[in-house]
Amino acid sequence: MDAACEKRPIAISSNLHPEGFDELMPKTLATATVDRLLHHAHVSQTSGGSVRLTQALAGKGVTQLR
Template structure:
């Protein structure tokens, strides 16, 4: 699995890839439903800017 964009700016690509593999190997998928609280706050102008 390749490292996420920009991850290799803080560590070498081989270490970034190995770290991501390790994290994803032990990850659990959590599926949620409902509205996003972060998006609601962003759209309300509460200190965060929504992505376009």
């Protein structure tokens, strides 16, 4: 992150809201991480169910090779 910061695009995907980062790490580190990630960021939020889960439940998921 540090080497790419302010030099090239970085894409990050998470199902955890940034407010929940302090559950993974100490609050001061979580605050610094979120601050760095969101500085100059374009945030896209999605909603709806999981396409992969829907396909798997319908029997259209990944099949094993034999």
